[in-house]
Structures are given as C-alpha cells and as structure tokens.
Amino acid sequence: MDEQPQVSPADDEALYLTQRLSAGEGGSPTPVSELELPSPEFDPVAMASAAASATGKEVVPSPQQIKKLRRNERDRKRSSAKKPDSHEGKPLWTPKSPESRSPSPSPSEGAAASSSQYPSASTPVTRDDYVQLAGEIESFRRQNAVMRQQLATRGLFSNSLRYGLLDFSPRASPVDRALPFAPLTQEEALACVQQTLQCIHKARLLYASDKRFLDRPTFLGWRQYAERQGSTATFAVKKALANASPQQLMDRTWRLQTDSEQLNRLGPARLRTHISQLQEVSQDLRIIDRRTDDQAHTGGGDKTPALRTVYLLLRVAHDDGSQMLGIKTLDLPTVRQRLRDDEVWWDIFYWICVSPEDSKEGGDVRTVTEFGGTNACASEEVASSRLEELVFLAIRWETLVVAPCLLKH
Structure with missing residues (x-):
C-alpha cells in the first residue's frame, strides 16, 4: 500500500487560498475583499478533499492534520467574532451624529431659535457674536453704575431732609393749643x-x-x-x-x-x-x-x-x-x-x-x-x-x- 503524502500546515493554508482564488470565473483571480469565509459548519476533511481535487492528487490527511485544521478553524471563528466584519467593508456598529440623536425641534422652538439674537449652544460663536455680547455686558455695567449713583444721591437727600426737619418744632396738636387755664392755688x-x-x-x-x-x-x-x-x-x-x-x-x-x-x-x-x-x-x-x-x-x-x-x-x-x-x-x-x-x-x-x-x-x-x-x-x-x-x-x-x-x- 502506497504511503499517503503528508501535507504541512503551510501547504494546507496555501491549498485553501488557491482554491478560493481559482474559483473566479474565466480563471481571473477573485479579489480578497470579495472572498467569503467558510461557514461555521466548515469541515476540515471536506476542505482537504477540495484541495486534492484542485491539485489533481488524492490527499488523505492524517489525524494530526485534521486536529490542526480543526484548531485553526476554531481560532478563525474566534477572531471573526471579536473583530468587525472586514469582508463586508463596514463596522458592525456606527455611532450616530448629535444631529440624529437630538429630537427635531418644534415649529415654535425653531421660530424662537431663529429670532434669537444670540447663537445657540450648537452654533459656533464667531468673533462678531463675542464682540456684541461683550458690548452689551459693558452697557449693563454702565447702567448699573448710574443707578447706583442715583440711589446714593436720593438717600443723601432723604437723610438731609429728615435731619433738616428736626430743626423745626413739631406741629402743634389740638391739645397743645391749650385752653385758657388759670393755675389753681x-x-x-x-x-x-x-x-x-x-x-x-x-x-x-x-x-x-x-x-x-x-x-x-x-x-x-x-x-x-x-x-x-x-x-x-x-x-x-x-x-x-x-x-x-x-x-x-x-x-x-x-x-x-x-x-x-x-x-x-x-x-x-x-x-x-x-x-x-x-x-x-x-x-x-x-x-x-x-x-x-x-x-x-x-x-x-x-x-x-x-x-x-x-x-x-x-x-x-x-x-x-x-x-x-x-x-x-x-x-x-x-x-x-x-x-x-x-x-x-x-x-x-x-x-x-x-x-x-x-x-x-x-x-x-x-x-x-x-x-x-x-x-x-x-x-x-x-x-x-x-x-x-x-x-x-x-x-x-x-x-x-x-x-x-x-x-x-
């Protein structure tokens, strides 16, 4: 009985890639991005038979090779489960933009936002907006200083009037205008x-x-x-x-x-x-x-x-x-x-x-x-x-x- 040739792990991977590349129509190689990974029910024995049919030689893997192929397939499944689906060219989860997460504003809110003279939190503040806001703050400070001065002047006037009235004798009450009374002996x-x-x-x-x-x-x-x-x-x-x-x-x-x-x-x-x-x-x-x-x-x-x-x-x-x-x-x-x-x-x-x-x-x-x-x-x-x-x-x-x-x- 003839001895079956032994296939190394590297040859096993090469046979697998050769089979996938030669599967394209017209003998043209298939791009790697279009390759399909084996399904979860991939059988190492079937993979070896496919490699033998591709090379024209009958290859019977040994138990060690079958064990190694199964281990490689298991590792491949774990890697594909941990990483994004690179074969489809897009990640499994795409974060949404703030615009898509925020609810659409109502017509009244949109009108209020458009009529506001100050930029909203989502709108970038430009230099003109900053200059306008700083000018209004400074205007409010000047008005506050003027009102504080007016209050001080009014308080000074009130105190002066109050103390000035103390120099005058109080208005005589009806009883102060006493009746003519001759003191008793x-x-x-x-x-x-x-x-x-x-x-x-x-x-x-x-x-x-x-x-x-x-x-x-x-x-x-x-x-x-x-x-x-x-x-x-x-x-x-x-x-x-x-x-x-x-x-x-x-x-x-x-x-x-x-x-x-x-x-x-x-x-x-x-x-x-x-x-x-x-x-x-x-x-x-x-x-x-x-x-x-x-x-x-x-x-x-x-x-x-x-x-x-x-x-x-x-x-x-x-x-x-x-x-x-x-x-x-x-x-x-x-x-x-x-x-x-x-x-x-x-x-x-x-x-x-x-x-x-x-x-x-x-x-x-x-x-x-x-x-x-x-x-x-x-x-x-x-x-x-x-x-x-x-x-x-x-x-x-x-x-x-x-x-x-x-x-x-």
Missing part, C-alpha cells in the same frame, strides 16, 4: 382733692361693695358690675392679681396716665387721645388737659365731635398698704366757654384702688384691684358702647401694667 387744689376722695369713697360703698359683686358675670377673672341711667354709665370691675404688689401696680399705672403714647394703648384703636399737663401742684397731684378724637368718623359728613376735658389726677397711699388713683373733671365754666366748634365738654370720673390681700404666711403676693367710675356721655348709644368695652379696658390695663411685673418673677 394751694387751697383750691386741696379742696379739689377732698372732693375727689369723697366721691371715690361714696362710689365704693354704693356700687363697688362685695354685695354688688355677688352672682356677677366673670371674664378672665374680672368680676364686673355696670349700669346705665340715660347717658350716664356707672361701672366697677374687680380682680385679685398674683405676684404683683400694690406699689408696683400704682407706679406703672401712674406712668400710664401721664404718657400720651401709653394712654392710647389703653383705649380702643379708633380713639386717639392727646394729653397735656397744665399744672403740677405736687409730685402726686397734676392738672391735665385731655382731648379724645374718634378716628373712625374723621373726614365724614357725620363727624363725631372731639371730647375735651380738664381733670385732676391724684394718687394717695394709705396706712394699710393700699393705694388709690383718682381722675375727676374740674368744674371750670370759663374753660367750657372757650371750646372750639368741633369739641364738646366731657365729664369723667375714674378711680383705681389696689390693696394687699390677706394671705397665709409664705404664700404668693396677691393684690386686689378695683377699677370703677362714672362717664357722662354725649348720648345713650355712646354710654352703651363704653359699657360694652369695659372688660376689654380692664384686660388692656392688665396687659400694660401687670404683665411687666410677672416677667420679673
């Missing part, structure tokens, strides 16, 4: 004090006694008694306050009654009160001129006349530790005759009594506070409204006078 002042104290003593016996406060309504601890006879309103409220001594309450109440700003906080918001001291007889006795305007009716056709009064303001301390403050209008016929057309005379009578409450030894300090008075109002409606605001008046007094004392504890 020492004897006249003492007589007024005796009359006021007698009125307070009678009032406490009549409508501020404990019997009057039995079965009376209570609001936030305040027990109240009130009655109206025509246009005259009489009232009294009472409450025991903790952690406040009579001296503390009287000191703050006195400051409240001698300060216009503090006194306005005591009454309703629509009432504006101006007070002016006409005479200071002593440290605890003063004559006050008072005018109260109703801001709710200012400027209207039915303007409410202002309430004008001149009253005695006094405070007295007793041996039992209690203290009393009294307010009573003085009977001055000459003053009433000098009222203006938009003013009416107002008779008032108020009193506040603060006395220590009997408490157990070591207990908290408690002060019994009584607030009462009589108002001769212009009409019954005004008297009724004053009584309706009575409890709120007491609550506002408690806020202004008692609250600061509680904050110290």
